[in-house]
């Protein structure tokens with residue numbers, strides 16, 4: 001996916017999420033995405049179904065789905081991060097990010113920490 005397609009995708013996601021009361025973060029590194037999506041269960045489920053069917057990507061995986069007391073990213077309808085921005089802030093994460101889709105637990109922890 002090129003830069004323009006990426007911008008279109010994040011822009012669309014942010015606008016739709018705003019309308020639906022969803023929030024979260026989206027990471028991108030070398031053709032891999034990591035995403036946290038939060039909001040009312042019905043809306044999250046609906047978008048999750050759409051994302052899975054979206055032909056713009058393949059091999060979609062659910063890492064975790066759970067009830068939460070409060071949102072971690074209430075101010076972000078979809079905050080977008082490039083892995084290199086995070087590495088600049090946290091150089092010790094370089095190895096973890098290289099394997100973005102392989103490390104479920106680290107990825108979730110990383111997305112939470114980086115977006116704080």
Ligand SMILES: Cc1cc2nc3c(=O)[nH]c(=O)nc-3n(C[C@H](O)[C@H](O)[C@H](O)COP(=O)(O)O)c2cc1C
Nearest residue numbers: 012013014016017033037047050051054056057078
């Ligand atoms: C990696 C990735 C992340 C996405 N994240 C969102 C999102 O957070 N919110 C959203 O509404 N759509 C997201 N989309 C887009 C949806 O798959 C879908 O295109 C969009 O919801 C519009 O669907 P519709 O045309 O059926 O209304 C994402 C797509 C991809 C590939």
